[in-house]
């Protein structure tokens with residue numbers, strides 16, 4: 001029985017620590033700011049989203065885009081209402097995830113969701 005105690009107690013403590021860490025992670029600010037997501041996913045000569053939405057993205061590209069859009073969806077811009085932000089960012093995130101999962105037609109969904117102007121008109125600025 002003594003040895004069992006030595007196994008169970010650390011296991012319980014470990015479980016508690018993992019649980020606490022998960023709680024704290026959920027509380028933290030998104031991993032990337034909106035500006036960082038724009039820079040890393042949308043800007044540049046061959047932007048990440050474009051590679052992925054044209055079907056030319058590598059495995060790492062797809063993973064990175066899901067990561068960035070996860071942060072985007074968890075954030076909230078200073079302009080526009082939450083409902084609209086949720087719609088637009090979940091469309092991006094869902095499409096990126098579907099591409100990562102290899103779903104057919106998902107690249108079209110991403111092309112449609114990554115509508116710079118439609119989102120900027122409503123959410124960019126003050």
Ligand code: HEC
Pocket residue numbers: 034035038039042043049077088089113114115116117119120123124125
């Ligand atoms: C889902 C909404 C959404 C979509 C889609 C979107 N953007 Fe943005 N973008 C924003 C918001 C909100 C800001 C303002 C961020 C801020 O000022 O904090 C922004 C800012 C920017 C900025 C300025 C970043 C800076 O450092 O100030 C650039 C550049 C940009 N977007 C490029 C793009 C391009 C290119 C596309 C299309 C491929 C695009 N965005 C699509 C929401 C979006």
